[in-house]
Amino acid sequence: MKNRLVLKFFSAFSVLILIIVFVLNFFISLRLREHFEQKISAELKSNAVLVADILEKNLAEGKFEEIQQKTSQLANKLDLRITVIDKDGRILGDSEQQPSLMANHSDRLEVTEAIKNGFGQSTHFSDTLGINMKYVAVRVDQSDRILGVVRFALPLSRVQPEIRIIYRVVLFGTIAAVVIAMIVAYFISRSIILPIRQVKETAQQIAKGDFSKRVRIKNKGELGELAESLNTMADELQQKMENLRRLDRVRTDFVANVSHELKTPLTLIKGYIETLQNKAINDKAKLSKFISIIKEHSDRLGYIIDDLLSLSELELSRDCVNRTELDLQEVIEEISLGFEQALAEKKQSLTVSTHGDSFSIQADRNKIEQVFANLIDNSIKYTKEFGRIEISLREQDQMVCVTVGDNGIGIPKEHRDRVFERFYRVDKARSRELGGTGLGLSIVKHIVLAHNGKISIESELDRGTKVSVTFPRN
Template identity: 75%
Template sequence: DPLGLDMKYVTVRVDRGGCILGIVRFALPLSRVQPEIRSIYRIVLFGAVAAVIIALIVAYFVSRSITLPIRQMQETAQQIAKGDFGKRVRIKSRDELGELAKSFNTMADELQHQMENLRRMDRMRTDFVANVSHELKTPLTLIRGYIETLEDRAMDDKKAATKFISIIKEHADRLANIVNDLLSLSELELSDDSVHKTEFDLKEIIDEISLGFGHALADKKQMLTVSSQGGDLTIRADHDKIEQVFVNLIDNAVKYTKESGCIELSLVELDREVCVTVQDNGIGIPREHRERIFERFYRVDKARSRDLGGTGLGLSIAKHIVLAHNGKISIESEFNKGTKISVILPKE
């Protein structure tokens, strides 16, 4: 520009009838718009910087929202791997990570449940081996002692010898009972074909078993009653094993009911099942022992149970037989008042 100023020019040609009439030129000094331009540049620059900063912050939090739950799951998995099965991932979002955390916690719950079962089974196995050893060792020790006594001097005394031989036979029978019960349990636990079903009247079985306890009841002056409700008490089950269940239950009721006590057996026809209850007014079972009463060799009063001649396997065998028939067995008891055991068996 002749004036030495920075100018912004706009030129427009004026035409008419194909002839150029002239040119119109507009000029504007840039000094009037440069402050606005510089202001725009600053706004754009600051906006770009702010956008970058905001983008970085957003990227950080987005990244953190993704990596933090993953890191939490990784740390929780490591703690579970070290044996802390109570740890869980605390993520409450409803997105895919929330679903993943929920699945992870479900897996951890199942793993904890399985580990608790394994520990319980390991404790039961340890207790079982210890109990079997003790149950077999006690009569064997007594048998050996009586045999040694017979060898030393008692053979010359026929009366003493007869007494010792009778005691030896009693303990030998106890050993045989323990072994037979263990074989029955093993068969029930390991074999899928241990149940051979036939159709029979459950009331008739109960009546026959009750008659078999006549002498035991008379010795303790006890009274046993059998009642039934329903017209059809026929079931399809393994006759011998069902008989074994109620022999064990009635035998326990007789043993743990005091003299002149009462034992009541009740049969009730349900829709597609038959419920049998064995109720006594005996010594009962303390609350803390009820959950374990069906475990093998578990006794509430160990010394008393052995004195009464039990193997500690009767209730466990009964439970396994009932479960093998898809039935249910439960116990209700109050210490010093009595016990009620209910068995529900399907008709088919």
């Protein structure tokens, strides 16, 4: 049942509409009836006053025959029953009946009221005519003397059809109002429920794992906000899922890479040992050559494991930095000295320039040395002979920025963002040949982040590379 909620809303609206309309209808009908009856009474009264005026003289003089005659004539013209009664209730004239045959009317409500207040009215059964009538009576006075009462009577059966017409008009109005209100209620229910249903369906699909689903509601107010929140939540979930997937991929890649990197030197070591076991053990020259190769590969294994250990140490906790005050210029110049041999071999130059006065920061000396050793090592490795390596230190507000630049082979654009990943190398074979594992920049990045610093790389193929690291002063 897809439209269950719409139906619920619609039914609730309908009940409300029906209650309101019928209560209104009841009061309107009542009020209209009252108004109509008052109008009839007022008309009867003004006519009765006129007739009373006409009959006043005859009453004063006691001319009963004339009274009876005029009563009949006037009643005929007005199409009403007219009764003339004296102050004691005796009938002096009546348009419908012989006065002598009629009972004393002093007990009639409208008559007593008229004698007392000048005007009276009531609705009751007429003994004379045997039907329900509406009566209106006015007193006829001369100076202070009460002469009698003129009474008008209208059969209720003449009033009721008109009231019924009023009822019918009100009823039709009511039905039209109900129909229109229900149509409007249906569309309002739909306009409220449809977006809610859309939100619900989207939420269900997101719950099932389809994070690409979004709600399209242009509605302002709470519903729009709800849809927006749901969309934001879906965005975040999607982002998180992508991150998780990426992390998972990185982790599997990492395990594969570690195994591979460790396996290569191990296989080589095993191969040399086996050769030695077979026969080479007796060949002195080969023996010492093989042993030095085996040592070289086990050293490599050691480096890789050291690198992996410092990476996981950095990843596990940032508290592994032992901060002391150190002068970056001094550290860099000292590190550069260690590369003199390597620079000389490739006939490369290294210069250090400074812009500012003080380059002291709070940092872990060993780790900062690792950062610059790695960056200088990269620049030497990936720059051809006669290349230039330039290190510049700059003071920037509360930061110290160091750039290690070279005019080497550069990094193709598509690799630039990935060189900080563990084991990532642009040219695997070449890098391995140069002794690289692809862990260097990854370690550098982790150390910089552990010092709340920033790292960025700019590079152009065949032009050179610039790695900038920024450390906060404290």
